[in-house]
Amino acid sequence: MRHIRIEDGKGRRLGRSFGVKLWPTLIFLKDGKEMARLVRPENSDLIQRALENICKDA
Numbered sequence: 001m002r003h004i005r006i007e008d009g010k011g012r013r014l015g016r017s018f019g020v021k022l023w024p025t026l027i028f029l030k031d032g033k034e035m036a037r038l039v040r041p042e043n044s045d046l047i048q049r050a051l052e053n054i055c056k057d058a
Contacts, residue, residue: 025039
């Protein structure tokens with residue numbers, strides 16, 4: 001998995017805008033709205049379930 005560093009404005013990390021305190025944190029957005037958040041997911045099953053729930057609600 002590739003890590004991409006993203007900034008929100010000049011020198012401001014995007015994570016701060018979303019209140020991220022622990023890494024890794026996965027935030028799933030749809031149309032700018034947070035649909036799900038996983039903080040330090042322990043396995044890929046948790047990520048898979050979050051994605052399934054988001055797709056189900058779409």
